[in-house]
Amino acid sequence: MKRKILAASGAIAVAAVALTGCSGGAQAGGGDSCTNKIVNKDATQVSVWAWYPAFEEVVDLFNENHDDVQICWTNAGQGNDEYTKFSTSIESGSGAPDVIMLEAEVLSSFAIRDALVDLSEYGADEVKDDYTEGAWKDVSSGDAVYAIPVDGGPMGMLYRQDILDEYGIAAPTTWDEFAAAAQKLKDAGAPGVLANFPPNGRAFTQALFAQAGSTPFEYDSANPLEIGIDVNDQASKDVLSFWQGLTDSGAVAVDEAFTADYNTKLVDGTYAIYLAAAWGPGYLQGLEGAQEGAVWRAAPLPQWDAANPVQVNWGGSTFAVTEQAKDKEAAAVVAKEIFGTEEAWKIGIEKAALFPLWKPILESDYFRDLEYPFFGGQQINKDVFLQAAAGYTGLTFSPFQNYAYDQLQEEVTAVVVDKSKDPSTALDDLQSSLEKYATEQGFELK
């Protein structure tokens, strides 16, 4: 009996020791788990979460040029996947990186949870002039600056020259021309449609509303308890009615964006026009199944009033410093300087197809005259995206933007897919549900 117990305990002990060996690799955020190589092992290490393509080269560039600070980078997921991890680490109080890549639209959602450092105390004003007015407004709230802008998504229109030529349609410059072109394409019996209006457009839909003059939210972190919500203004209703008319007649599709189906339809000629942000070309080039002989060109986004063009933005990202950073100075240096050199941006532009918001490269001849082989050598920045970026004046997002987008998606789906509501009722319902949510969360409606 005694021997059996001894043998059993011995086995358990061996198993326990063996199992602790398994956990050896999982150090908490330390130097062991970086995707990139650390050049100076004695310097302060700053952990960074980012999902940019070709980012490792940018990190290596930074590490080689800085003796006192080194970046330890991991890709913690794209978009919402990363935000979920960040949100959980905020709630638990540990596990967040020092510097994190965040899209501008979610900055206030994290700032309100006291998760982001106000960079105006760490020298953000030194780099303010290096960014456009719209870009800087997106990362600031009142006097506080919560992140350094990196890339933007000024909007333009990418279109299939070959399809439009085949049906004798000129690239539209106003939304009226766009509607006429859509109808003409449908009447001609084309196998595809002019464009797609995704119910899950989220920031895309918001940008289209903003182009007509909508300012959905008024929010300032200096007064964090007050919020102004105006999503059912006439401009938004008019835009939604415009698109409802096109989708009801079948001239425009209502496929959900970023699905495998949608990706295929973008490149195989089902959509003749792709209303895109400046990261659109990079996105298109990464998709499989491109149609033979496709000829893509870029043009400015159609306008409501050709005499008074309004520029809008879709997406774009920033680097923010988190409250959990141990060395906030070093983290701020990383946030400011990682995409703060020409060399880094050459990598970002050529390999990652990013659109820079950093003025020294944004306004350079190199960028302006850059010819894009995908567009047959067209200088798309000069023709389209530079003026879109320059004219963009910024947009304020709510501190519960994820919820707002989910509600917007439900309402738009009800209008264009289920056809159970008209645009006016849908946006009124959106207004009341957002107001109810804001009040429940303790906000005061302005």
Added chain:
Amino acid sequence: MTTQALSASPARPQRRRASGIVRRQRVGWLFVAPFLVVFAAFLIFPLIYAFGMSLFSSTLATGTKFVGIDNYIKAFTDPLFLGGIGRVVLYAVVMIPAQLLVALVAALLLDNLATWLSKLSRLLIFAPYAIPVVIGALMWSFLYSPRFGPAGTIFGLFGLDAPNFLSSDSIFFSLVNVVTWQWSGYYMIVIYAALRSIDPAIYEAARIDGANGWQIATRIKVPMISSSMVMVITFALIGTLQFFTEPTVLRSIASGALPADYTPNMYAFALAFSYSQFNYASTIAFSLALVVFVGSFGFLFLTRKQNGLK
């Protein structure tokens, strides 16, 4: 258990045998200890912590405060939560009979066959259960896709348009299909094992009495495996009320038809990880657990004659 038998014997042997039992029990606890540690750390303590969290309320603007039962009152009057409960109950009412029917018919048929075909069929029907749920749902999302799925080609052969499997009207049956495909095999195996344990002499006696195959199946086999069937239904009920994986995976291609709060489990997930409302998410999770508890125990009570539990 054995103490009653020992009470008649003299005191000393009783103590020796008792200490033997206690020693064996201590060794038993030693073996169970590693599992208990993990179980407590990853299930018990998080449950207690989550329950604690559900008693507080934290709003984006004003921070955390203790609210006691208020969160639960809010949950049980929340139209999104109640709508989700209604939906999963509807799923249970449709899916469980469907799965059970497929499983029962398959098990009865396979019980009658004795050839290699029956072994192969068992394997094939069980195979979908071996596929991880997420992978199965992803596969079905491609099968349902208007572009990548076979529906267009198959319906095209008859000159018809393929129906849209992912619209708000058809998503219910699309999901029922996915779950039935995945789980019927598992339930079939359970029922088949129960059928195999019936003494074949009973069938001979029945045949002598003049029963045909159908009567044997419905009057003899099914009642004799009723306790296994009740177990199968209970598992299916618990699983369906917590429906999460398939709608979440299909959401990536059908987010219009499947809002974030489609089922209560999805609602709790969205609350926690999309909207950062961890406290209310815990409340929803516990409220769902309460509903599942009531549902499954209620069902076991209603079937107390058949379920074989005392």
